[in-house]
Amino acid sequence: MAEIQLRNVGKRWGDYVGVDNFDLTIADREFLVLLGPSGCGKTTTMRMIAGLEDATEGEIVIDGKVVNDLEPKERDVAMVFQSYALYPNKNVYENIRFPLKVRKVDPATHDARVRRASAMVELDDFLHRRPAELSGGQRQRVALARAIVREPNVFLMDEPLSNLDAKLRVSTRAQIKNLSHELAVTTIYVTHDQVEAMTLADRVVIMKQGVVQQVGTPVDIYDRPANAFVAGFIGNPAMNLIEGVVSGGTFRAERTEVAGLSAPQGAVTLGFRAEDAQVVDTGGQINAPIYTMELLGDSTMVSVRINGALVSVKADKTFRGRIGDPVSIAVPAAQCHLFSAISGERIHA
Ligand SMILES: Nc1ncnc2c1ncn2[C@@H]1O[C@H](COP(=O)(O)OP(=O)(O)O)[C@@H](O)[C@H]1O
Ligand SMILES: [Mg+2]
Incomplete structure (x- = not known):
């Protein structure tokens, strides 16, 4: 269970405004997509939620608790990045297990949890391979399993499909959608690809130059774009x-x-x-x-x-x-x- 509130959250570096006055409540189990062109502040917003970046304005609230001063590891948030960042010398099994070791989760539970997570992303047959012996899509699934295995309160995914070729992107997208349905965990997903946003999201937030342009369901945004920028960004x-x-x-x-x-x-x-x-x-x-x-x-x-x-x-x-x-x-x-x-x-x- 995790509701996330962003209360007038902002990020400034000197005079430069990376994210301006972001104000939104993300419901428990919602799949929220942050969409916008490169440089509009999506990653910065996500990193502030994860605690990897300090908010210079506003409050970030997870389940009613202000987390601005909490370290990333105290926030119970798992992040999946565009670059998979796997350990090259560990096999798939050990890569997926790693967060459990770091968090000192009871070792007696590791095997079952690793197997459950790897089955969810269909990697059961690859547990003994090293990352170099996997395709790009398989590596991204290891990264997903490594986030799933923690059973976090919140998933943050930053352009997880952008290193995959077009066909694999479509099938992995479908898998993420199915997985999110099964896991039912609050998820914030960043992309610059409007098709990804429209197909995955419960709600989409469209950003431009650090400023939220519109928040709505995919149908809302498609049928009633709030401004010409959104109209020119959505649809194929x-x-x-x-x-x-x-x-x-x-x-x-x-x-x-x-x-x-x-x-x-x-x-x-x-x-x-x-x-x-x-x-x-x-x-x-x-x-x-x-x-x-x-x-x-x-x-x-x-x-x-x-x-x-x-x-x-x-x-x-x-x-x-x-x-x-x-x-x-x-x-x-x-x-x-x-x-x-x-x-x-x-x-x-
Ligand atoms: N550490 C930093 N110092 C100064 N500017 C930054 C820093 N990190 C990001 N930015 C700027 O903030 C803006 C938003 O970046 P980012 O959140 O990474 O965008 P997105 O993920 O939407 O592509 C960009 O213009 C970027 O150059
Ligand atoms: Mg980014």
Whole structure:
């Protein structure tokens, strides 16, 4: 059982703000993902929770107890890093067992705990191998088992999949999701990969330059991004964003005219998702030459360029066209998102 509260937590190095005013309660057993581009403060936030970095502002509370002044080993938190940091001269069994020795856990329990943890990550058959005799995915699973074996109150995982190739990343991701369901331990998971965040999280925290942009379930964030930054970060592809001007309820930009919007007059960024628009024969809200097409298998992504930026629409897999052919794209006003051109904040409902 572990609820974690971050109360206005901040990290400064001199004038530089690494994390600003992070304020959130993470529920017991929640799987929370910190998502954002490199350098936005994800690792720093996690290291403050682990006690590897001092918070310069605010309080970190685990199960009602302020832990700011507790050493990492007093916090009952297990961390998995991007680099596996295994002992090269110890075999898998000893690597997994190591934290139990360090913590002086009753030796009579070690064997059962190591075997249970290794079975959970399907390493039972590899206990006698050394790290050099394992694949990257297996090494990462040893690191996971070494965290699991401690039966901690909190798991912290910092980009644990980023050293794996694309295919292995997908299968290990599935394994982490299944494992977290089985273990039911409060987990904070850091990634810059929005697909990982959306597939794993109960809730996602999106950060930019040390500042939390939005906290919500994957569906919340996908359906109602709080600002243009989140809209442009989430989704595959990310939301199309076009800068233009609204007057009399009509948005206008290069080759684009969308009527029927309830938005005040002025400069805005219009957003819509590729899957919410359609290629039509004629009369669409965007009319432009095809810039590129990509066959995805189940569909074809057709892209045009507006104001120099790609705008994509998901068309049928049978779509036939050529680069440079004119295409008309229907963008339903009801599926449009509007963001302030100045602040980037979401405007309409
Ligand atoms: N010890 C440090 N001293 C000064 N700046 C740091 C230090 N550690 C991290 N930073 C800066 O804080 C910002 C956030 O870093 P980090 O939390 O590692 O980002 P992320 O994990 O999101 O990529 C970065 O700009 C980084 O350069
Ligand atoms: Mg990091």
